[in-house]
Amino acid sequence: MGACRTIDNMLLTISTTYRPATDLGYLLHKNPGRFQSFPLPFGRAHVFYSVADADRCTAALLLDIDPVGLVRPKAGASNSAGWLQQYVNDRPYVASSHLSVAIASVFNSALAGNCRERPELAQQPIPLEAQLPTLPSREGPELIGWLFEPLGYAVEIQEHPLDAGFPEWGVSPCFGVGLKGVVRLRDLLAHLYVLLPVLDDAKHYWVGDDEVDKLLRFGAGWLSDHPQQELISTRYLKRQRSLVLQALDRLSDDGQVAPNVAAERGQHDEERLETPLRLGEQRIQAVLAALREVGATRVLDLGCGEGNLLRELLREPAFRAITGVDVSHRALETAHSRLRLDNLPAAQRERITLLQASLTYQDQRLAGFDAAVAMEVIEHIDPDRLEAFEAAVFGAAQPGAVVITTPNSEYNALFENLPPGEFRHRDHRFEWTREQFQDWAQAVAGRRAYDVSFHGIGSEHPEYGAPTQMGVFTR
Numbered sequence: 001m002g003a004c005r006t007i008d009n010m011l012l013t014i015s016t017t018y019r020p021a022t023d024l025g026y027l028l029h030k031n032p033g034r035f036q037s038f039p040l041p042f043g044r045a046h047v048f049y050s051v052a053d054a055d056r057c058t059a060a061l062l063l064d065i066d067p068v069g070l071v072r073p074k075a076g077a078s079n080s081a082g083w084l085q086q087y088v089n090d091r092p093y094v095a096s097s098h099l100s101v102a103i104a105s106v107f108n109s110a111l112a113g114n115c116r117e118r119p120e121l122a123q124q125p126i127p128l129e130a131q132l133p134t135l136p137s138r139e140g141p142e143l144i145g146w147l148f149e150p151l152g153y154a155v156e157i158q159e160h161p162l163d164a165g166f167p168e169w170g171v172s173p174c175f176g177v178g179l180k181g182v183v184r185l186r187d188l189l190a191h192l193y194v195l196l197p198v199l200d201d202a203k204h205y206w207v208g209d210d211e212v213d214k215l216l217r218f219g220a221g222w223l224s225d226h227p228q229q230e231l232i233s234t235r236y237l238k239r240q241r242s243l244v245l246q247a248l249d250r251l252s253d254d255g256q257v258a259p260n261v262a263a264e265r266g267q268h269d270e271e272r273l274e275t276p277l278r279l280g281e282q283r284i285q286a287v288l289a290a291l292r293e294v295g296a297t298r299v300l301d302l303g304c305g306e307g308n309l310l311r312e313l314l315r316e317p318a319f320r321a322i323t324g325v326d327v328s329h330r331a332l333e334t335a336h337s338r339l340r341l342d343n344l345p346a347a348q349r350e351r352i353t354l355l356q357a358s359l360t361y362q363d364q365r366l367a368g369f370d371a372a373v374a375m376e377v378i379e380h381i382d383p384d385r386l387e388a389f390e391a392a393v394f395g396a397a398q399p400g401a402v403v404i405t406t407p408n409s410e411y412n413a414l415f416e417n418l419p420p421g422e423f424r425h426r427d428h429r430f431e432w433t434r435e436q437f438q439d440w441a442q443a444v445a446g447r448r449a450y451d452v453s454f455h456g457i458g459s460e461h462p463e464y465g466a467p468t469q470m471g472v473f474t475r
Contacts, residue, residue, distance in 0.1 A: 010063040010099055011133055013050070014188070018126040021057035025049070026117045027185045028059055029109045038106050045102045063102055096136070096200040100193050111193065111218075113186040128188050130179040134160075136200050138173045146228055147195050150361045153181040190218040198235045207238045212247045224251045225385065227358040230329040279458055283468055284312050286457045287373055287403055290472050292318070294401040296371035300325060302359055302393065303377035307335030314339065314352060323353045325366065332356055360388040362396035371401040376468075379406050379428045386440075394448040394473070402450070402473040404441070405457065407431045411467040434465055441471040450475055 016024050025032040032052035038045045043065040051058040104111060115122035137143050141157045148155050158176035181188070194215065215223070215236050223229055229251060230244075237243040287309065291299060297320045301309050304324030313319045326332050332354045336342075341349060357363045359374070360381065366372070372393060381389055393402060409431035412418055423431050432440070438454055445452040450473040456466025 010065060010096075011131075012061045012099060012103075012192070013058055013131045014061075014185075015051070015056060015058040015129040015131075016126055017056050020054045022052055022054065023118055023121060024057040024059060024185075025052070027110055027115055027122060028107055029115070030059065030107075032057065032059075040098075040102060040105060042098055045106050047106060061099075061102060061106060063099060065098060097197040100196045103189055103193050107189055110185055111189045113184070122186065123184065125182045125184050127182050128180075128185060130188060130192065132177045132179075134174045135177040135196075136174050141175055144175065144177055144199065147198065147232070148179055148191070150227055150358065151181070151191055151222060152183065153179040155179060187222070190220075191222070193218050194223070194232065194236060198232050207240060207243070209243065209246075211237055212243050212250070215247055216250055219251075225358050225360050225388075227327060227356055227361060227363070229327065229358075230356075279467055280308070282457050283375060283405055283470075284309055286455065286468075286470055287375055287405065288312060288316070290403045290455075290470070291371055291373070291401075294371055294472070294474060296369075296401060297321065298368070298370045299323070300366060300369045300372040300397070300399060302366075302372055302374045303327075303380070304335060304354075305331050307339050309373065309375055310335060310352065311339060314348065320351060321353075321369075322351055323355060323366075323369070325355045325357050325359070327356065327358045329356055360385045360392055362392045364396070366392075366397040369397070369399045371403065372397060372399040373403045375403070375405045376407070378404060379423075379425075379431055382429050390444050390448070394444060394450065398448075398475075400475055403470065404473070405468055405470045406437060408437075408456075408465050408467055408469045409433050410464040411461065413464060414461060414467075432469075434469055437469050437471065441473070445473055448473075 014024070014028075018024075022032055028047075030036060030047045032049040035046065035048045038047075040063070043063060046062045046064065047059065048062070049057065049059050109115070110122075113122050135144065141159070144157055145155050156178035158178075160172040160174055160176065179188075215233065219226075219232075223232065226232060230248060233247045233251070234244050237247060297318060299313060299319050299322050301313070301322070301324045304310055304326050305328075307324060310322060310324045313322045324332070324335060326335075336354060339352070341352065341354075344352075355365060357366065359377065374393070378386065378389065393399075407424055407428070409423075410433050412422075412424065412431070413420075415424070418424065434454075441452050441454070444450070452471050452473045455470045455472065457468035457470055458466045460466050
């Protein structure tokens with residue numbers, strides 16, 4: 001008997017309540033009054049509208065995928081995986097890299113942000129909803145939230161039983177997912193294009209150097225600040241370490257840097273400049289003194305890097321709960337190793353937690369602390385992201401005190417090996433004078449109901465002040 005050819009379906013719907021909602025047709029370059037079909041290497045894609053009126057419009061992208069075609073051996077190829085393993089799989093119906101390819105092919109103009117009839121609307125955030133009936137996440141629903149929530153979406157997740165008739169079999173690794181947000185359509189499509197294969201973790205096509213360019217192109221404006229940027233890069237690039245490092249290195253030039261990526265480029269210029277002054281040690285001691293002064297026992301180390309401050313916090317029993325936060329997985333792994341967390345006595349180990357998070361996204365895990373420290377961190381954040389940093393730290397987290405240290409650019413004139421106008425570190429986005437830092441800090445304090453005091457760290461120069469400046473915010 002011959003094999004029975006079957007067709008299975010994968011679905012994505014995109015809806016808007018922007019008025020007139022039928023303008024979604026212009027943005028997608030697909031007429032709401034027509035059913036359209038497009039050939040793809042693995043089947044066909046169909047676009048149709050289930051609702052199309054002034055109040056609400058819903059476009060559906062339906063993939064008809066041939067499961068036999070997916071696994072049919074190419075000429076000269078061997079069937080090393082075995083026929084059963086090839087035919088019994090979820091490729092035809094889960095939202096995966098196949099849907100990502102379909103988005104790029106069918107909605108290519110919308111993904112690029114082009115719209116001849118409504119060019120101003122293509123650049124405007126509008127209320128959008130995306131529905132994915134079967135989105136895979138073998139790590140559970142939490143990963144879906146970690147990927148989409150930092151992008152501003154309200155995420156609804158529905159669990160599916162493996163078999164409704166056999167509840168004891170448990171929950172499926174596929175979930176129904178709804179995303180709601182006020183975003184540009186091009187951004188929603190870019191987020192889906194990148195994150196669908198990340199969740200599925202099983203790209204169906206070869207990954208080479210050009211995939212790094214695609215990742216950075218469609219991740220422009222959001223990936224460099226995403227708290228899961230390393231996980232996204234690693235899984236999108238199918239764990240090819242050389243490509244992942246290339247992507248992370250290029251991302252570090254586009255937003256908040258992963259400190260350990262900078263370290264791989266060579267010894268920091270800043271460290272070479274400041275080592276003779278023992279500024280690293282003096283900063284840590286000044287921060288510890290400020291924390292003692294405010295009576296903090298629960299402390300956040302924001303941008304903890306490889307754990308220099310965490311080590312000193314652990315040595316003082318008064319700091320009963322310590323949380324190190326960094327955007328970089330690798331930096332946290334290094335901190336975990338250097339602090340020898342696996343070998344600490346249980347009572348000590350319970351005092352410290354390491355979290356991956358971006359300092360420019362609001363994260364409820366960072367709320368409820370006595371104090372937060374951002375030691376030599378803010379100068380690594382793009383100036384236009386400082387408002388987001390303020391909202392995340394002083395607004396959402398709202399610790400009782402915030403301690404911030406940053407270079408004093410006036411002091412740079414005393415570094416013989418630093419050319420005029422250059423920063424101490426190649427990744428610094430800015431370096432402030434004492435007046436600039438105080439103006440920014442006082443404005444933040446006024447907006448967020450904090451008081452702030454200023455202190456110099458290191459030897460004071462009569463004209464240029466101290467090499468490091470510190471602001472201590474208290475409520």
